[in-house]
Amino acid sequence: xITASNVTKRxxxxxxxxxxxxxxxxxxxxxxxxxxxxxxxxxxxKLLAAIERPTAGSIVINGQNLAALRKNAVPYLRRKLGLxxxxxxxxxxxxxxxxxxxPLAIVGHPAREALxxxxxxxxxxxxxxxxxxxxxxxxxxxxxxxxxxxxVVNRPAIILADEPTANLDAASASEILEIFHSFQQVGVTVxxxxxxxxxxxxxxxxxxxxxxxxxxxxxxxxxxxxxP
Amino acid sequence: MxxxxxxxxxxxxxxxxxxxxxxxxSLLSLLVIGVALTLPTAGWLTLENLRKLTGDTPNxxxxxxxxxxxxxKREIGDIESRLxxxxxxxxxxxxxxxxxxxxxxxxxxxxxxxxxxxxxxxDAFVVTPGDARPExxxxxxxxxxSWPKVAHVxxxxxxxxxxxxxxxxxxxxxxxxxxxxxxxxVTITFNTIRLQILAQAAEIEVAKLIxxxxxxxxxxxxxxxxxxxxxxxxxxxLLVSAGLRLLTPPVAELTRLYGASFAxxxxxxxxxxxxxxxxxxxxxxxxxxxxxxxxxxxx
Numbered sequence: 001x002i003t004a005s006n007v008t009k010r011x012x013x014x015x016x017x018x019x020x021x022x023x024x025x026x027x028x029x030x031x032x033x034x035x036x037x038x039x040x041x042x043x044x045x046k047l048l049a050a051i052e053r054p055t056a057g058s059i060v061i062n063g064q065n066l067a068a069l070r071k072n073a074v075p076y077l078r079r080k081l082g083l084x085x086x087x088x089x090x091x092x093x094x095x096x097x098x099x100x101x102x103p104l105a106i107v108g109h110p111a112r113e114a115l116x117x118x119x120x121x122x123x124x125x126x127x128x129x130x131x132x133x134x135x136x137x138x139x140x141x142x143x144x145x146x147x148x149x150x151x152v153v154n155r156p157a158i159i160l161a162d163e164p165t166a167n168l169d170a171a172s173a174s175e176i177l178e179i180f181h182s183f184q185q186v187g188v189t190v191x192x193x194x195x196x197x198x199x200x201x202x203x204x205x206x207x208x209x210x211x212x213x214x215x216x217x218x219x220x221x222x223x224x225x226x227x228p
Numbered sequence: 229m230x231x232x233x234x235x236x237x238x239x240x241x242x243x244x245x246x247x248x249x250x251x252x253x254s255l256l257s258l259l260v261i262g263v264a265l266t267l268p269t270a271g272w273l274t275l276e277n278l279r280k281l282t283g284d285t286p287n288x289x290x291x292x293x294x295x296x297x298x299x300x301k302r303e304i305g306d307i308e309s310r311l312x313x314x315x316x317x318x319x320x321x322x323x324x325x326x327x328x329x330x331x332x333x334x335x336x337x338x339x340x341x342x343x344x345x346x347x348x349x350x351d352a353f354v355v356t357p358g359d360a361r362p363e364x365x366x367x368x369x370x371x372x373x374s375w376p377k378v379a380h381v382x383x384x385x386x387x388x389x390x391x392x393x394x395x396x397x398x399x400x401x402x403x404x405x406x407x408x409x410x411x412x413x414v415t416i417t418f419n420t421i422r423l424q425i426l427a428q429a430a431e432i433e434v435a436k437l438i439x440x441x442x443x444x445x446x447x448x449x450x451x452x453x454x455x456x457x458x459x460x461x462x463x464x465x466l467l468v469s470a471g472l473r474l475l476t477p478p479v480a481e482l483t484r485l486y487g488a489s490f491a492x493x494x495x496x497x498x499x500x501x502x503x504x505x506x507x508x509x510x511x512x513x514x515x516x517x518x519x520x521x522x523x524x525x526x527x
Contacts, residue, residue, distance in 0.1 A: 103438050
């Protein structure tokens with residue numbers, strides 16, 4: 001589903017954010033991308049979402065090589081991904097429902113079907129009956145749920161999340177992870193970049209660890225990652 | 229409904245919503261665009277009316293051929309047949325007796341005429357040329373004066389020529405004004421779209437990140453520019469019509485004093501539609517350029 005081969009990302013000022021990174025993620029996997037801040041997680045997230053391009057190497061998602069992707073093909077790739085950004089990127093001047101309707105409007109779904117889908121997405125993340133609320137009135141955990149609802153409303157096969165549990169208390173964070181887990185259960189590939197993998201005992205996710213731009217893989221014993 | 233149609237309608241709705249959301253700003257922009265379109269439109273309408281005025285006054289384009297006083301029936305017949313041959317237009321023979329009678333009918337002239345020992349007026353032909361271009365008139369006049377027993381050919385050609393040159397100058401001025409104000413309209417739209425983009429930077433960034441194409445993002449902006457142009461065009465039509473209404477009574481008074489009948493010609497429905505279409509096209513152009521330049525700066 002996702003294959004990265006010898007990916008290097010060098011920024012113009014000379015900093016090498018990723019060095020020769022290779023990995024593969026198969027369909028339906030749940031993968032944690034961990035490492036200290038500055039290790040290259042966000043850079044990798046940006047490369048996977050085609051926000052930035054690798055300096056060298058290739059990233060293939062669903063058979064499409066992102067390094068060679070034409071600029072006008074990028075929007076169509078992004079529609080197949082459920083992207084959850086570190087700063088959530090919610091629109092505070094429109095209500096919860098309109099935030100979730102945005103991706104459907106972009107694709108051009110008929111209004112009635114879009115409404116049905118948006119409501120289903122909101123129900124799935126546990127935000128029903130909040131349609132008319134504005135994001136500013138939501139708690140941090142609820143805002144994150146809203147961001148997830150917007151990401152999944154197009155029913156993507158891949159969800160990419162950048163620090164989805166940052167700034168959340170442990171209870172909210174594990175609820176968020178449960179939501180991701182439920183998507184994985186129905187076959188969605190989930191990639192979560194996080195500096196602090198708050199792992200749940202019953203999840204046995206793969207962990208890809210980035211250290212100063214280089215990648216190592218480990219399968220963490222479920223117990224040692226649990227934060228009280 | 230087809231998806232693309234739904235998306236266009238959604239973009240149009242979006243643009244309308246943004247116009248209505250800031251009514252004062254929108255109104256000001258519309259007024260500025262309206263005024264920018266009003267000046268060249270008013271200039272054009274003035275020229276049209278002047279052209280109509282000269283068109284309505286046929287004697288400007290008439291040539292009078294005055295014969296020598298000693299011209300007899302034979303010479304008159306000769307000129308008649310020459311006129312027939314030349315196919316220069318319609319013509320009318322005015323015998324000297326008739327000319328005298330007409331002059332007598334004019335106020336204050338009867339006594340003067342009565343005091344004259346004999347009829348001082350010559351026989352005359354009044355020719356109304358089919359082709360009223362000044363060059364053609366000039367040519368005709370030259371031909372006529374070369375005919376025998378023609379004493380004088382009168383053509384108000386200089387006046388016609390001057391007026392024609394003046395109209396042409398006016399046309400040029402209106403065209404320049406039009407070009408200038410078209411540029412102004414594009415600039416105004418450019419700026420309003422720039423402000424729109426700044427105000428919606430967050431929304432545009434998010435939309436791009438979750439798969440919006442450039443077309444999707446630009447569409448409502450294009451519609452916004454077009455709507456603004458159309459409404460500005462209608463605003464201009466309104467201003468011009470209002471100005472015309474104010475000018476109609478004094479113009480009627482003036483023409484009555486000159487014993488003529490002339491009504492100012494206003495904008496036709498076709499003119500209004502054309503004005504709106506020009507506004508739309510220029511608004512779209514401004515929006516297009518602005519979107520191309522300013523959207524590049526967002527993610």
